Amino acid sequence: MDQKKIKDIIEDNREKEGSLLPILHAINSSYGYIDKSIIPIIAHSLNITEAEVSGVLSFYHDFKTKPPSKNIIKLCMAEACQSMGCNDLYLKISNLINNDNNTSIEKVYCLGNCSLSPAAIINNKYFGRLTLDKVTEFLYNEDK
């Protein structure tokens, strides 16, 4: 991670009230993850302990500490999607991407698309009434 860029992100946000989350979000969305090696930089800049930064980083599901895969399937596993078979779909998708190192599946709990379950967000695109065929087709087109 580019230390200069990290410092710029911190400077852009430090005047905000409760700036740690906006800073972590900005880094996470720039790089897709937050390398633990930059914890001391953030802690030092905001005058808080490394433990505090680390604690916040590990608390929230959104913040990743490892580089993400190219394709990310965020499949909703909450009740409304369960009623439309997301548990079964999860197994099928997991099978589909089993040997695909470029694609990972992540369980999320509610995408607010509960009248068109099962729902997912794949590479920032919304999906409703999701089927295995739709996933296969989308991934095929992404990898073309």
Add this chain to the structure above:
Amino acid sequence: MKISKVFIPDDSSSLSVGSEETFLAFNDQLESESIDIIRTGSRGLFWLEPLIEFETEIGRVGFKNVSNNEVGKILTEFEQHPNYIGLIDEIEFLKKQERVTFANCGKYNPLSVDDYIKNGGLTGLKKALTLNQEQLTEVITKSGLRGRGGAGFPTGIKFKTVLNAVAEKKYIVCNADEGDSGTYADRMLMEGDPFLLIEGMVIAGITVGALKGYIYLRSEYPEAFTKLKNSIDIAKSKNIIGSNLLGSNKSFDIEVRLGAGAYICGEETALLESLEGKRGQIRSKPPLPAYEGLFGFPTAVNNVITLATLPIIISKGFNFYSSLGSRNSRGTLTIQLTGNIKNGGLIEVPFGIKLREVLYNYGMGTLSGRPIKAVQVGGPLGAYWSEKLFDTPLDYETFQENGGMIGHGGIVVFDDNIDLRFQAKFAMEFCSIESCGKCTPCRIGSVRGKEILEKIIFGDNVEKNIKLLLDLCDIMENGSLCAFGGLIPIPVKSAIENFKEDFIN
């Protein structure tokens, strides 16, 4: 028919079934014509999405489920096309409703202030600027409006508490961390009519004497984030927010902040911690946020729908709102009918409608065509109910008397393929994933609860383990610090009580 405008939704639900592709196809086809294409929010008739509307000489007419490759045919065949559904206002599902907060959602470009004002926008705020703070709290209290996030606390009383608290500054915080499965009303409103929320927050700020408002939005709603950011910028440029807003001597600013994927941050004190840049761990109450909230200052934390209803209450008067509803549940409830349901969508009606009417007269039964076995009302902390409770009217009091809760108004429908043992297990599992970890009954209890339910599913000492599970539920209910651990026993116990046959055998 003569077409003058085309309306294509860009609400994230409609995008999820291809409204963007449909838009691109219309854009291609209409390139040389003088017909405007307007992107709108959604009407909340999700089973019809992408629902495309046309302005014609007979009014707004619609086409259901319009995929991009139907666009050419629709433009030539028009009312002869099989997807033509006639006048939008005549759709039974919509016509029967009494939309107040969602009256304009899906009708116009959500980022057009002009359209907003043309449809009655800013009337509430302009009137609020002529009233003093005591008058404002009185109107809000008399309207009977209660917090739509789930707890149902009287909004006027909360505002009065913040107003009377003596402090150097105060905050308004909009809780847009709509994490309950089966709910999306907040998202729909933020994507479809964001100025209404902004107007409501300004009114709340003037009422309690706050100069700054935060919208804490869940990160699972990227489309709403973009819409909110843009609408806040526009509101600033039009002086709807900022210093001396609308030429008055009042000032109020709004900033939107993203959550980071933690269900517990929908709990108001965890939300405040998160806004302060900390782990989303709950605070013990008292002190209430109305006395000591964000950064220790008096804070009114309110749900999106609650705040977005204020402009209407102020402009139409408290009588208009309080005359709707049943018992102590005044006004309208925004029901979100979801899951395995044929016609799923948003239903705004006065409190008191029966569950059965919602499920069968609006929803038309399950999508799978199988019988409805269970419904869960009120999100992951709501009760699982069977047919025998379907005649219960939807209001806060009657639901509570029957062991349930309305919560944020989400209803998830399940057909007879569901086994309630697994739903009870999921409730505990969800609690173990999302617990903030501060108190033991929730943090450890949920893990133990999940383990006991695994044994029950496996058939291991079922009756003894059910007894143990109920004992654990009792501890979680009475020993947890906040409503999450305290209410997670509701789905578990109601599953056992209402679906005994799934557990014993």
